[in-house]
Amino acid sequence: MQQKHQYHSIDDAIKKLEYYCSYQERCHAEVTQKLQQMHMIPQAIDAIVVHLIENNFLNEERFACSFARGKHRIKKWGKLRIINELKFRGISKYNIDTALKEFSNEEYFETFETLSESTWNSIKETHPAKKKKKFCDFLIRKGYESHLIFDKCNELSNE
Structure with missing residues (x-):
């Protein structure tokens, strides 16, 4: 059985990704992966990511801080696990250092x-x-x- 791909216009994809990012903080890698699953071409992916950043739907520092705060307070993770998970998601050292300041x-x-x-x-x-x-x-x-x-x-x- 052959799967049919659903194709999206850039405007449709922007609306979906704005909702996706407003529902929960996301990192760039998650957004890019989502767009690839939507079968968007690389130029469209770049344009949409830029739009999301410019309109403050996507912010890696905010994501890193939220991630660190949540994983420490809810899942009781230590600093080493938080650092490794953020590195795995492609977060910069600066943003990781900022995120670790979320808890005293x-x-x-x-x-x-x-x-x-x-x-x-x-x-x-x-x-x-x-x-x-x-x-x-x-x-x-x-x-x-x-x-x-x-x-x-x-x-x-x-x-």
Whole structure:
């Protein structure tokens, strides 16, 4: 069965992408990918992205800040994971540095403390070495710095 491609005019695509960007903050890569899925030609993609930037629908700094704030406060991600995810999305170092200022060091460490203590208490493993490994692996996946994790692991295992 052959799929039929739906073709869009530039005006239609602009309207769709304005809605797409106003619904949630987007990065340039997401917008470009969406336009490619709509089978737009490269020149049209460039023109639409420029239009979205000029009309403030698309702003990578705003996206990076929103992303970092949300992932830290809602998903409890650490700085390393946030940095890696933003790099993966093609965000500049300047915008990544700006995004990391969205939460204070106090808030960051408070989140880390709360998450690490609840994680430690929720691990049912009785073997001390296995429990430490599960604890460390979880927090490393969350993107916290290894020195914080290992210090906290030693503190909790000695209680």
